[in-house]
Amino acid sequence: MSAAAAQSATHATHAALTHEWSVPVIDIAALTSERHAGRAEVVAALSAAVLSDGIFAVVGHGIQEDVMQRALAASKAALQIRGSADTEGWAELQPPPQALGPANFVPAYAENLGRYNGQGANAAPESVQKFTVYPPSWDSDPLVRKSRRNSWPDTAAGAALRGALETYFGEVQRVSEVLHGGLSEAVGRPRQFISDMLNPHTEGLLRSNCYLPGHPHMAAHKDLGTTTLLLVDAPGLEFQPHSREEWIAAAAPKGALIVNIGEFFEIWTRGAWRATPHRVTGVSDQGRCSLAFFSNQGIYYPEDGSPVNRTIQPLAASDDGEAWSGLECSLGREARQSIEWPAFFQEAVARIRSKGAAEESSAARPNAAGA
Ligand SMILES: O=C(O)CCC(=O)C(=O)O
Numbered sequence: 001m002s003a004a005a006a007q008s009a010t011h012a013t014h015a016a017l018t019h020e021w022s023v024p025v026i027d028i029a030a031l032t033s034e035r036h037a038g039r040a041e042v043v044a045a046l047s048a049a050v051l052s053d054g055i056f057a058v059v060g061h062g063i064q065e066d067v068m069q070r071a072l073a074a075s076k077a078a079l080q081i082r083g084s085a086d087t088e089g090w091a092e093l094q095p096p097p098q099a100l101g102p103a104n105f106v107p108a109y110a111e112n113l114g115r116y117n118g119q120g121a122n123a124a125p126e127s128v129q130k131f132t133v134y135p136p137s138w139d140s141d142p143l144v145r146k147s148r149r150n151s152w153p154d155t156a157a158g159a160a161l162r163g164a165l166e167t168y169f170g171e172v173q174r175v176s177e178v179l180h181g182g183l184s185e186a187v188g189r190p191r192q193f194i195s196d197m198l199n200p201h202t203e204g205l206l207r208s209n210c211y212l213p214g215h216p217h218m219a220a221h222k223d224l225g226t227t228t229l230l231l232v233d234a235p236g237l238e239f240q241p242h243s244r245e246e247w248i249a250a251a252a253p254k255g256a257l258i259v260n261i262g263e264f265f266e267i268w269t270r271g272a273w274r275a276t277p278h279r280v281t282g283v284s285d286q287g288r289c290s291l292a293f294f295s296n297q298g299i300y301y302p303e304d305g306s307p308v309n310r311t312i313q314p315l316a317a318s319d320d321g322e323a324w325s326g327l328e329c330s331l332g333r334e335a336r337q338s339i340e341w342p343a344f345f346q347e348a349v350a351r352i353r354s355k356g357a358a359e360e361s362s363a364a365r366p367n368a369a370g371a
């Protein structure tokens with residue numbers, strides 16, 4: 001499909017909705033079931049969105065409103081009581097000093113995206129508590145490394161959190177696969193292409209982010225993976241459009257999932273699809289909660305040995321025959337000629353950890369801060 005046809009498909013999708021939003025809104029019902037017509041138009045609309053700013057909202061995804069609301073409410077209830085009466089269960093989940101370790105709870109101010117996204121040791125602390133859910137099927141899979149299985153806080157709020165997030169995980173995993181099917185077709189490949197390419201790392205990681213009132217909340221960054229599917233309960237997310245300095249509030253209809261492209265897809269498409277810089281700012285006194293689903297970042301880690309690595313070549317050169325000299329990756333700064341998945345992901349996490357550690361120790365030295 002030509003770029004012009006793709007563009008008009010996006011406009012058609014827009015026109016079907018009653019409001020204007022700051023990101024394209026795409027009804028993906030035709031991707032979720034053969035009962036709905038218009039699959040080609042949806043694929044064209046997805047293609048136009050990933051080729052422009054790499055951020056869009058999806059409706060017609062089939063996740064029930066009450067499933068989404070329960071997951072948000074349980075996250076907010078569980079994560080906001082941390083630090084008051086109900087602390088015992090969370091204490092066991094406390095991660096090692098460097099966040100992003102195997103433990104799945106990260107308290108507010110522990111992880112700081114500003115530190116390793118250009119702001120260094122002077123980056124302001126970030127007031128967001130995070131809880132990561134590994135694929136629930138791993139909990140009873142003896143082949144998966146124990147440290148990659150979920151541990152849940154042993155409290156009433158923890159039990160509610162588990163029920164709500166496991167249900168939501170199943171649904172958002174389904175939507176993620178549906179979208180990857182549409183995106184495979186957007187590059188002229190069979191529906192299963194992206195899934196097969198990443199197999200056995202076919203599942204995602206789900207993260208509850210609960211922002212406490214305070215400032216700032218999450219510094220500007222790009223996500224690492226293929227797509228991130230985001231459900232939010234309040235405004236605050238901003239994105240940077242392609243080739244412009246400004247920040248735009250990501251406004252989408254209630255019940256929509258906001259999808260942004262990560263660095264993996266930017267490199268895989270040789271920069272044709274945009275990994276979208278985004279940040280969270282301006283959280284009100286009510287706080288804010290989001291559920292971020294990072295597609296294909298559930299790295300299948302066996303109890304013995306390392307995860308299977310997939311070496312993935314970027315898609316074929318564009319018609320204009322422009323030479324491919326690799327693409328700068330924002331976290332690594334190096335040009336990438338191919339991607340090894342999951343090594344790509346693990347290297348990035350290791351780099352984040354070591355950068356965090358270096359910043360910690362320089363900040364701890366007398367007079368180091370602000371020097
Ligand atoms: O909370 C949000 O709206 C964004 C979260 C996010 O960007 C992330 O977890 O990577």
Ligand SMILES: [Fe+2]
Pocket residue numbers: 221222223228278
């Ligand atoms: Fe993000």
